Amino acid sequence: MSRSLRTFAALGAALVTLSAPALAGAQSPQVPDFTQYGFPQVVAQTTLAAGAAGSLSYGGLSVQIPAGAFSDPVQFELLEGPTTNFQKAAPAGQTVVADFAFKVVDQTTGALLGTFQKPVMLTLKSSDVTAQSAYDNVSTLGALTANPVPATISSTTLTHPIAAAMVGWAVTTPTSALPAPPAVPDFTQHGFPNVVARTTLGAGAAGSLSYGGMSVEIPAGAFSSPVQFELLEGPTANFQKAAPAGQTVVADFAFKVVDQTTGALVGAFQKPVLFTLKSSAVSPKSVYYNVTPAGTLAVNPVAATISGETLTHPIPVAMVGWAITAPAASVPGATSPTTGIPVLPFAAAGLALIVGGSLLLRRARA
Numbered sequence: 001m002s003r004s005l006r007t008f009a010a011l012g013a014a015l016v017t018l019s020a021p022a023l024a025g026a027q028s029p030q031v032p033d034f035t036q037y038g039f040p041q042v043v044a045q046t047t048l049a050a051g052a053a054g055s056l057s058y059g060g061l062s063v064q065i066p067a068g069a070f071s072d073p074v075q076f077e078l079l080e081g082p083t084t085n086f087q088k089a090a091p092a093g094q095t096v097v098a099d100f101a102f103k104v105v106d107q108t109t110g111a112l113l114g115t116f117q118k119p120v121m122l123t124l125k126s127s128d129v130t131a132q133s134a135y136d137n138v139s140t141l142g143a144l145t146a147n148p149v150p151a152t153i154s155s156t157t158l159t160h161p162i163a164a165a166m167v168g169w170a171v172t173t174p175t176s177a178l179p180a181p182p183a184v185p186d187f188t189q190h191g192f193p194n195v196v197a198r199t200t201l202g203a204g205a206a207g208s209l210s211y212g213g214m215s216v217e218i219p220a221g222a223f224s225s226p227v228q229f230e231l232l233e234g235p236t237a238n239f240q241k242a243a244p245a246g247q248t249v250v251a252d253f254a255f256k257v258v259d260q261t262t263g264a265l266v267g268a269f270q271k272p273v274l275f276t277l278k279s280s281a282v283s284p285k286s287v288y289y290n291v292t293p294a295g296t297l298a299v300n301p302v303a304a305t306i307s308g309e310t311l312t313h314p315i316p317v318a319m320v321g322w323a324i325t326a327p328a329a330s331v332p333g334a335t336s337p338t339t340g341i342p343v344l345p346f347a348a349a350g351l352a353l354i355v356g357g358s359l360l361l362r363r364a365r366a
Helices: 002-027 343-366
Strands: 040-047 055-060 061-064 072-080 094-106 113-126 134-138 144-146 152-154 157-162 168-174 194-201 205-213 214-218 227-235 247-258 266-278 286-290 297-299 303-309 310-317 323-326
Touching: 002 144, 040 055, 040 061, 055 072, 055 134, 061 072, 061 094, 157 168, 194 205, 194 214, 205 227, 214 227, 214 247, 247 266, 247 286
Parallel strands: none
Antiparallel strands: 040 072, 055 061, 061 113, 072 094, 094 168, 113 157, 134 144, 134 168, 152 157, 194 227, 205 214, 214 266, 227 247, 247 323, 266 310, 286 297, 286 323, 303 310
């Protein structure tokens, strides 16, 4: 081989070597971690054995994972971000009503997985879904583009198969087609006039507030705007007449949350807050009620967790107030199911007055 041919061959080999990583990169693009691209909240997760089927859900979102979707064991996370992250990229006249992304980690290699061996099925059930809703891909830059395969929409249910985790997704609906949001009640005007604790939070910040035996833990990400969060309380007598016979209202509370940017009352939270009540009046027979603005009591569909004298419950909205009851016979020192007034202190005071009066009379006679 001539010197010129050897030189040309060497240059060719060098070019192939240098271009190989670029070609490999083109064939295997980096899988994005969407917790870093507008979807910071892990709202549901599941761990699957190699080849196993599974499911996960959060709110109106659910994901069905078929057997054989992954040949290695994986951790599959459902992510969500504030819809405000993507509203500015939505077409004019469209409102982002839901957003989500996936983060799938191969438990054997630790690598993020960008493609699935079988598609998973995404379902969104929401009153904000209409026949005019659009299903968009969301890039790592936050841009929205119509998915080339339209979603299937039946009434208020949207479904779509998903075979990769290289983009996120957003569902938009024409603003004109959305149902009018319910007015958020100001519960200081509906039986809870007393502001017993308040805190002001920056956008996305965590916080807490407490009063007596009540406390509220507010997680980071519950509010995308700065808010003032107030814990309200009313006289239990306001709700005793609505309580079932034989039940005594032992605590009541409500929230008033004001968006500091708009001045509007906030009715729904992006993450639930955790309410805790510690009281000797709490028992395993206590009942946790919603209180409507009209003052009626309805059993909360999700029972509170009660351990000893402590009751806890996650709360994602401020559209109702709450009342906690206990059987009248179990309320310490209660005189009747309607008052709940402790009788022992009054009896002791009366006895002291009688004894004192007797002593004074004896001295006067002496």
